[in-house]
Structures are given as structure tokens and as C-alpha cells.
Amino acid sequence: MSGYVRELALAARQAQAAIAACESIRRYALLEGMAVHLEAGLAGILAANADDMQRAAAAGATKASLDRLLLDAARVQGMAAALREVAAQPDPLGTVTRRDVRPNGLVVERQRIPLGLVAMIYEARPNVTAEAAALCLKAGNAVLLRGGSEAAASNAAIAACLHAALRDMGLPEAAVSLVADPAREHVLELLQLVDLIDLAIPRGGESLIRFVAEHARVPVVKHYKGVCHLYVDRAANIETAIGLLVDGKASRPGVCNALETLLVHREIADAFLPRALAALRAQGVEVRGDAAMRSVDADIAEATEADYAAEFLDLVIAVRVVDNLADALAHIARYGSDHTEVIATEDAATAEAFVSGTRSSAVMVNASSRFNDGGQLGLGAEIGISTTRLHAYGPMGVESLTIERFVVRGNGQVRHPRPAARRGGEAA
């Protein structure tokens, strides 16, 4: 271990106190300042990104990964807009979420405080640098950012803008610390810093998440793959179901809230499957199916066990016809990843049975899986979508970067009053 990351984490942790001590309005101004500096720094960010793109292209990066890496004026504007949305979120710090008075007169409050130091380990997308920093600072945390090496220049240029905003406010730059050296051993070092890091959030491909999960001794909230299902119930409105299917599969197939598997109730299969097939093919989607699906078109490949477990991240979908809701739920329990499940049905009782029969982070009734996103669900932005049923489950916004603690106010109460002495509080 080089100690390089420990030094960064130590500085970030020390800087955190200054962020936590900021009044609400100063954290608001800080995020606004970060947005302004991003906009002002546009040319520099684009130049740095062009370097990253050139290096990535020369190294033979795929078209999809080049697209994730690419920044243009609109995307930088989008980053600034996301920062302003986070700035405008309600301030969670100090919020008293509950207040009880106990029979002995103690006033027991639950109050939100920052987690402390959050480490973000991510790949490709440079916008994560700005958005993760904004979410962490809004909640009074410091953040340690370890982005992908392919985006090193872009991330450094973005971080420079964030640092400028911190300087403007007289706040320590170390509150947003970038692990600039790309060596993988630094990730390993980071994951052992139990005395400094309160939470690590890995965000990226499955191999990154597995690496983090296997080596972390710091607490981790995982953002795993999304094997998301659409279940078309026999009581579905077919137009609705087609809309959810096309949006879920084809609007952006490379993201975790895209659909991977379509389950169809047997009683609606004849009416639904031919239309579904036509709609999917019109979007260039490859369909793999079971016998019922293949009976619609013999050219359809047979869906394997691996297909039902797959997060294709591509224009491919697996289809299965099921006998009833219970079969659909059993399929989801077996192959799902606790991310997002959708039901299309006009039957309220079936909808409720589906909701209570799944335990995924988001369950959608007649709404696209693509809405499982912090911005879409009203959180302003997200630092990840947790598929771990601990601390946070689903999109993580500002509030997920805080914790509730107990504040108890009394006037001298003790658990075992001494018989001989008066209680001080009562005497006061």
C-alpha cells in the first residue's frame, strides 16, 4: 500500500467538517457556484474530453463506451442543470424526522447528520464526477472520487471547476478529492480505509461491482445489474403494454433500468405477442423466446437459461409466456436482480398482488422501467441505484447520503435515581 489514497482520504475527511458546518444557504450557494464554474469552464472541459476521446479511440474503445465518455456543450449544460437541481433539493441536515416525549419527560428527537466521507468508484461517464460531488456536498459530506482512467483528463477538468467554486466560498478543496493516479492498487487501498471512509459506492459494470464487493472492508452500497422485467397481465391494456415494452427496451438499451425480459400471461399471448414482435422489430430489437413466442414466428431463437438471467444492455429481449401471476413472480424471484419490475394491468387487485409479490427496489404499475431514476422520481439526481436492501434501496439522492441519529434532551433524568439524593434537574 502506497499510502497515497490514505493521504487523500485523510485530507477529505478533515475538510468534511467545514462542509458540515456550512449553513444551508452556503451549501446552496456552493452548488450554484459549481454550476457557474462548469459553464464558464466549458472550453477547457471539452478540450480535455477531446484528449480522452482520442486516447480511447486509439486504444480501440467500443462505440458504446466512446458515447459514454463523450462530452459536448449540451452534456456539460446538463451537468450544470443537474447541479442546480440538487442545489434546489430540500436540505436534509438537522431535519428532525421524529420527536417523542417519553413518560419521564425526556424529549427524544431523530436528526439527520452527514455520513462523513463517501467514496465513489465509477467508470467512463464524466458527469458522475460533478453529480456525485454535488449530492455529497449538499448532504454535508466530503467525497473521494475514483473515476475511470479513460476519463482522467475530463474528470480533472471538471474537478478543477468544482474546486474553483469551493475556493470562492473559502471552503477546502479537499472536500472533493480526486484519485488521479489510475493504478488499480489505489482502489484496493481505498477499500481498506475503515477508519476514514463511511461508505463506498461502486457504479459501473458488473466486474467493477464484483471487485469492490469482494475486496471492500469499508461499508458498500451496491449498484448491481438490472435484469428488469415487464409482466403483461391478462387484464393489460395492449396499447399501454406495447408502449411500456418499447420504451423499456429500446429507448436506451445500455442502461440498468432498461427491460431485459418480457413475461406474458397465456390468456393475452395470442393478442399481444404478434404486436409486441412487430413493435420490437421496428426498433431493431432481437427477440429470443420460449415455445409460445416462437410459435408466432419460427425465426425467433430459443431463449436459454442464460438469456433469462442476462442483462443484455443491448437491443435484445428474452420472452416467456406464463400461466398466471404466480408463475411470473416465480420467474422474477429466480432470475431477477432486485432492480425494477413492471406490470401492465388494468386490474387493481392484480397490480397490488404484483407489488406485494416482488421485493425489487422499484415496482412500476403501468409505468416504464426507465423511470427508476433519481431525477425522474423526484430526487433531483442520483448517486446510484442501490440493489442492496440496506441503508438505501433504489435511486439514492441527497437524503440517502445522511443518517438519523438520536438527540435527547432532559433536565437531569437518570435511569436509577439514588434514593438519598434529590435529582438535580428537579432542583434546578
Added chain:
Amino acid sequence: MSGYVRELALAARQAQAAIAACESIRRYALLEGMAVHLEAGLAGILAANADDMQRAAAAGATKASLDRLLLDAARVQGMAAALREVAAQPDPLGTVTRRDVRPNGLVVERQRIPLGLVAMIYEARPNVTAEAAALCLKAGNAVLLRGGSEAAASNAAIAACLHAALRDMGLPEAAVSLVADPAREHVLELLQLVDLIDLAIPRGGESLIRFVAEHARVPVVKHYKGVCHLYVDRAANIETAIGLLVDGKASRPGVCNALETLLVHREIADAFLPRALAALRAQGVEVRGDAAMRSVDADIAEATEADYAAEFLDLVIAVRVVDNLADALAHIARYGSDHTEVIATEDAATAEAFVSGTRSSAVMVNASSRFNDGGQLGLGAEIGISTTRLHAYGPMGVESLTIERFVVRGNGQVRHPRPAARRGGEAA
């Protein structure tokens, strides 16, 4: 790995669905039934406990650990009472904690669901067997219990009562599963079961917690040591402060919410220290202090660095005189364990500065550290006191054994409406 614990965990996980599917009133009845069976099984429990006590005494257990192990009629009654208190807690399951309507008409709810399977790894105290099971079942979870080998017979007798209550309700006994084989390799096996266990809670001595933290790949919420401080401000009411000191240190020194260190503002030291010393000595407490404390009585031993970091769990206290609040906060930040801190002051501004200057799981203003306890703070009972700022911080009750997920209801909303087609929901 023997697979012994995996089999137990698999059965518990399967049984969990039946618990989660129980109506609120049935989970209430289940916990009441557990209390009834504990009372009815008193003789058997005491006989089993006598065996454990005999074995422990023969093995040379300390008086303190024999006291933790001992059950008598009153303690079994206490267990039954705790079960009834947990039963009477509000049911968290299905609770909608937030509900927003998005501009596109989506109704976004946050809803509490069970964590799944909770593993409890604990030592000595057999009451944990009943209370942890009750808290987990109330929240719709299954529980895997691995108690200390010294309490094996007591735990088995208690579990038999809990199983009888499950049988009465037609629910699977595996929802409360006991790791009966005491081999330590089984704890190691348990800590690797990432596909089956949603949360592990270690509760016991520091070496147990460290063992779990080092070897766990499943998520862990730690219940670490309590190095709890009382800060006596210059504006303290001296009677109040003496009451908090004696209750915090002497009412039950072997527990984690007992005081370990006393910090005293220099301006009140002359008035306070002699009285504090007398009150502590009257309770048989050994005092170790800095120069200011030792100037009161030359017989007082010098407090070392190790004393200020120590969780004595005994009738010993370390004392330091500080120049001001900032010094007190710096001492707590350096030596504290994020458990419980207390201030005695009649000055409201100082109280608030103390609250915002510490980030421990519980901060007490003019109230004893001994109130950092789930029962005392209104949670009915506790499965532990988390000192990890993740998921839960402070005493963990029923609600801490659930997680909020997203339920989204729409009428066909999609993120990228196809220009050519009407939206299904609108057509319906």
C-alpha cells in the same frame, strides 16, 4: 465449509416469505404467542439454564459473565414482557412513508418492506435469542441466531418456545433458525452467504465484533464499544451533573452505554471535582485523572492515553479538565467511539453547540448516557446499538429491520413517447 449453515440459512430464507405475507394482526398474535410459550416454558428454560451455568462455572467463567448468562423467573418474565412490547409497536410493513405526484402524473410512493434474512451473532445473554427473534419477525424477516456456546442449552430451550408459537400459527419454524453447532467455522461460513443473508448484526465483546468485521462479506451493522463521555460545562447545575455521573458510571458499569470518561470545564472544576470524587468513591468507583483531578487528591492515579481510549466496563473512570467546549469536543473526536455523549449545562447555546459538534449515535443534554437504549428511547426493544453511520445509527428497533423501496403507479407513462403512436394509458 460444511454447508451446515448454508442449509439453515436457505430454510430460513424460504420461511421468510410466509412471515412477510402475514397480516399485521397475525404477526402481533405470533409475538404474543411467543411470550405465552416463554412463560409456560419457564421450568424447562430454568433447568436448561442451570446446566449452562454449571458448565460455565466449571469452566471458570467470571462472575460478570455468569451474571450475563443467568436466567431466573424475573428475567424470563422480562423477556416475555419485551416480546409484548415489541408486539405492541406500530407495524412498519407496507407503511407509505412518502407519496409524491410527479408532473407527468406518476404517483411515487416509498414503502417499507422487510430486509429478508437477518443473522444475529451474539454472546452470553440468552434474552437476545427471544428479543432478536421478536424484532425480526415483527418486521417480516426471518432470523438466523448464532449465540454463544456457553448459553447453548438456554438458547435451545428458548428457541423451542418460539418454535411452538410459530407452529401454533401454522408458520414455518425455520423462520427462527438456531445455529446449534458451536464450531467457530460456522460463523465464518455464515459471514460468506451473500446470496442468502441481507444483514449480519454482531453483538458482544470487541473481539467478536472485530472478527465479524474482518471476515464478513455479507453487510454488517456494527455494534461497537461505547467510550461514552460526560462533559460538565461551566454552566452546569452541579446536582444534575453529579446525578448524571453516578448513574452513567455506577448504575451498570458493564454495559456499552455506561460512562467511561468525565470531562470538566476548568471554571467549574474547583466546585465540581471534590463532590464528584466523593460521589464516585461512595459507589466504589476508581478514579484516574489528569493533573487538575490529582490536585484534589494525591492518591488518584494518573490517567494514561490508554485510559482515555478505554471501555473499562468496570467501576473505573478517567477524568480530564478542559479549557472550553472546543477542547471537550476535540477530546471526544479523538478518543470517542461514536456511541453516546452527554453534556450537563444550563446554557442552551452551549448545549446546541455540543449537539452539533459531536456526531455520535446519541447526544444527551442533561440526561444520562444510560438512556441510549431502544426500550428507553421508545423503540420497545433493540436488536443492537449501531455505531456505524449507515442504515441505522443508535438503537435499532423494528423499523431498522426494514427498508424503503419505490412503488410507482401510472397509466402508461413512458420516458420517450413514440411520436407516431398514442400513449396506451391515454387511450384507455
